């Protein structure tokens with residue numbers, strides 16, 4: 001059971017805190033992404049779990065075995081942690097064939113020839129690169145090389161596979177295809193995947209759970225759709241989703257589970273499932289663009305400020321009493337600029353406490 005547990009893990013470089021008291025349980029067989037902007041501590045976290053970086057404080061265990069403990073002076077080297085790596089720059093050995101590249105690590109582990117051949121062929125099949133067995137890396141496309149690199153990493157059957165932005169060198173189309181492959185691969189192996197990315201869409205689509213960080217501090221650690229629907233704070237809400245959530249400053253009069261909200265020239269009544277705990281009156285109202293439904297029978301009127309039709313969907317910027325709202329409409333629709341449309345708010349809105357940035361309630365918002 002390669003469960004990974006981080007307890008109070010901190011990494012300082014001099015006085016600078018790169019990772020701040022991180023507590024994390026990565027379940028067996030999970031596909032975790034470490035997500036956040038550049039410099040937030042993703043790579044440092046990954047490297048600490050892998051044994052490539054020594055934490056300043058805390059402890060880490062993999063599969064029930066303590067691999068690092070600052071107080072007890074335990075620090076196992078990477079090769080004793082039964083883990084595999086796939087980094088952004090996955091240099092294949094240019095003078096070796098695809099077969100040899102994948103077999104090389106197994107030869108070092110002193111596997112016998114037959115076992116190596118069986119394992120290499122299994123991986124060639126799994127990654128659908130059988131036909132390239134005898135080719136050299138220079139005779140392969142970027143995507144094919146990437147598959148060889150993945151096969152090479154998977155060859156010894158690591159219990160945990162670490163990937164640090166492995167797709168960022170690929171073009172958009174190939175990246176999409178490799179995401180699909182990685183997800184299948186996760187199902188086809190028994191490994192736990194720990195994946196670093198700054199791309200929210202990658203985290204959304206790939207992982208079983210997202211660990212989102214900002215300046216070394218964990219912000220939220222939940223399944224991606226849950227993070228999308230109920231972001232813990234303004235940072236997470238803004239980071240997840242494209243186009244981004246609408247954020248409108250306002251004030252709220254709270255009565256138990258409900259609040260009268262005044263925001264950006266609009267008034268609404270907000271209803272949540274639980275009582276709303278606000279520190280003051282100042283709020284930020286968060287509304288996902290796809291929860292604004294444009295329809296002739298909508299209760300509210302708006303003027304179309306701009307539209308961005310992409311064929312599959314159209315992003316519409318609305319002007320409502322001087323407040324701009326972004327809406328997304330599915331399908332190949334378009335609206336003339338400055339025309340009047342009607343709309344409703346559907347599904348949910350989020351109330352954030354402006355003072356703390358925290359999500360204080362998720363509920364329905366009815367415009368008055």
Ligand SMILES: Nc1ncnc2c1ncn2[C@@H]1O[C@H](COP(=O)(O)OP(=O)(O)O)[C@@H](O)[C@H]1O
Pocket residue numbers: 013016018036037038039040041042043044045
């Ligand atoms: N060896 C190092 N010495 C000093 N600072 C470092 C070192 N490695 C990383 N950092 C700093 O720690 C922070 C987190 O880095 P990193 O984990 O690489 O971020 P990410 O992978 O999220 O972009 C950054 O501000 C970076 O500059």
Ligand SMILES: [Mg+2]
Pocket residue numbers: 042043044196
């Ligand atoms: Mg990094």
